[in-house]
Amino acid sequence: MERLTYDDDLFLRMECVLGVPVVNQIVWRFDRPVSVDALEAMWHLLAAGPIDRSVRRARVPGARDSWTAARRPADPIVVASPIDRAAVDRWIEDEAAVRLDPIEGPAWRLSATAVEGGGTIVSLVGSHVVGDGGALTSAAASALSGRAVPDDFERVGLDDSDSVSARSGADIVDGVGRIGAALSGAARALGGAAFEAVRARTTGSGSASTDSASTDRPRVRVAPAEGAWVPSTVVVDCMSADWSAAAASKGGSSNSLLVAVVLGILTRSGRITTEERVRVALPVSTRRAGDRRANATSGVSIHVDAGGAYRDDLGPIRASSKQAFRAQADRTVTTTFELLKPLMQLLPDAVVAKLAASGSAPLCLCSNLGSRGVALRTIGGVDATAVAMRSITQNTDVALLRRTGGGVSAWWNESGDRATLCVTGLDPDRFPSKEHLRGLVEAEYDSWGLTPEFW
Numbered sequence: 001m002e003r004l005t006y007d008d009d010l011f012l013r014m015e016c017v018l019g020v021p022v023v024n025q026i027v028w029r030f031d032r033p034v035s036v037d038a039l040e041a042m043w044h045l046l047a048a049g050p051i052d053r054s055v056r057r058a059r060v061p062g063a064r065d066s067w068t069a070a071r072r073p074a075d076p077i078v079v080a081s082p083i084d085r086a087a088v089d090r091w092i093e094d095e096a097a098v099r100l101d102p103i104e105g106p107a108w109r110l111s112a113t114a115v116e117g118g119g120t121i122v123s124l125v126g127s128h129v130v131g132d133g134g135a136l137t138s139a140a141a142s143a144l145s146g147r148a149v150p151d152d153f154e155r156v157g158l159d160d161s162d163s164v165s166a167r168s169g170a171d172i173v174d175g176v177g178r179i180g181a182a183l184s185g186a187a188r189a190l191g192g193a194a195f196e197a198v199r200a201r202t203t204g205s206g207s208a209s210t211d212s213a214s215t216d217r218p219r220v221r222v223a224p225a226e227g228a229w230v231p232s233t234v235v236v237d238c239m240s241a242d243w244s245a246a247a248a249s250k251g252g253s254s255n256s257l258l259v260a261v262v263l264g265i266l267t268r269s270g271r272i273t274t275e276e277r278v279r280v281a282l283p284v285s286t287r288r289a290g291d292r293r294a295n296a297t298s299g300v301s302i303h304v305d306a307g308g309a310y311r312d313d314l315g316p317i318r319a320s321s322k323q324a325f326r327a328q329a330d331r332t333v334t335t336t337f338e339l340l341k342p343l344m345q346l347l348p349d350a351v352v353a354k355l356a357a358s359g360s361a362p363l364c365l366c367s368n369l370g371s372r373g374v375a376l377r378t379i380g381g382v383d384a385t386a387v388a389m390r391s392i393t394q395n396t397d398v399a400l401l402r403r404t405g406g407g408v409s410a411w412w413n414e415s416g417d418r419a420t421l422c423v424t425g426l427d428p429d430r431f432p433s434k435e436h437l438r439g440l441v442e443a444e445y446d447s448w449g450l451t452p453e454f455w
Helices: 006-016 036-047 085-096 133-144 164-203 240-249 254-269 315-329 336-346 349-356 372-376 398-404 434-447
Strands: 022-030 053-056 066-069 078-083 108-115 120-127 232-239 277-285 297-305 364-368 386-393 408-414 418-425
Touching: 006 022, 006 336, 006 349, 022 085, 022 133, 036 108, 036 133, 078 085, 085 108, 085 120, 085 232, 120 133, 133 372, 133 386, 232 240, 232 386, 232 434, 240 254, 240 418, 254 277, 254 297, 254 315, 254 364, 254 408, 254 418, 254 434, 277 315, 297 315, 372 386, 372 408, 386 408, 386 418, 418 434
Parallel strands: 078 108, 277 364, 364 408
Antiparallel strands: 022 120, 022 386, 053 066, 108 120, 232 418, 277 297, 408 418
8 A cells, every 4th residue: 555655745735724736737839730649649648657546535543645546537638629829828827727636536637729820739737646747747758658657657556455444454554653753753853953952052053044035024015905816927938059058158057047037037026135145945856766656856945145146157056056956865864854754744634724824935946847848849749849847826815825925936947949937926916917927037038138938
């Protein structure tokens, strides 16, 4: 029996307890028609792959939920009526808002529509519970290569032969084991915290945080006082060669330029000032060959001065990112967060809901998916003009977004000669409309000598 990990459980709680599901989306933009036969073949392979599964809730307190075969298969591929090119953005947003169910199913959806005047748009959305962005792209790339199961994402949860009593017995064993793991992890975490406190007192090594989220400044209300609110998102392409050249001209990499661009958007919006030191979140995939985890993403953080120095020299961002990635890859170090994961997964829903009231969203999140779009580029022998990837939180409202204090989240990838960036403004007052966000992105691209092509 395969159990959900802490990260799987986190996204399940967001949906079931907090009512804000998170989904991942891949979008293909084609200048030519894509055959329905090719799309149906892709659907059948996805349906036989690892994202087509459901969560079985444990009935024993303390036991982890487990994976089971999909209770309801994904709906057949949806091929919509042709749309006007100006409606492409709206169609993508509507697909991102589709209701998915990781417990009762279906947990994913594949759809497509023709664009009047030529071309096709294809969307694949999947619940974050059944797979992170790396899992969804692996499943899609595998299906496009003619295989149902990727090398780095094995299919689990297909054995439903156990009796109810056997499953209950397994849940009891797991619950007892998790309580032991939670107590052990908490004890080690407390011991480590006590040691660090003594060391800091005796050596004077403690230091104040230099992070800033701009929460002390008065907020200018632009969005309505309350009500549902979908964060603004824009998708923009440029030539991969131009992106690489812009980064290299300032001593940086594609990743450090991504950080710089997102910082620039934040600064132009007025969310941060050039005098602040900003914490930048950089997701890191830990997925490996034969992985069975639905969610296999960790993350590191770096701090960057928001002043203009990085515009002339991307070297410091590049160096600090490399150092953070090396530290994250050091498996000899167990963080306090890792030690406390068993305890956090053990918490009942009511406690999770109360703790979430003080939760926050990243001020600056930059997810570099690299060249993953290359393996996804071709469907039925037709090459996509570009491939976009992103993560979306559904059912958001103004109050939630203001309380969690998010800034900008961005996802970047290459798919051949195009580099595609998805930018989401999580602050409803600083990014009140798609048009406003688009203007900020356009100005930032222009400052780096990049020519934006918006979807």
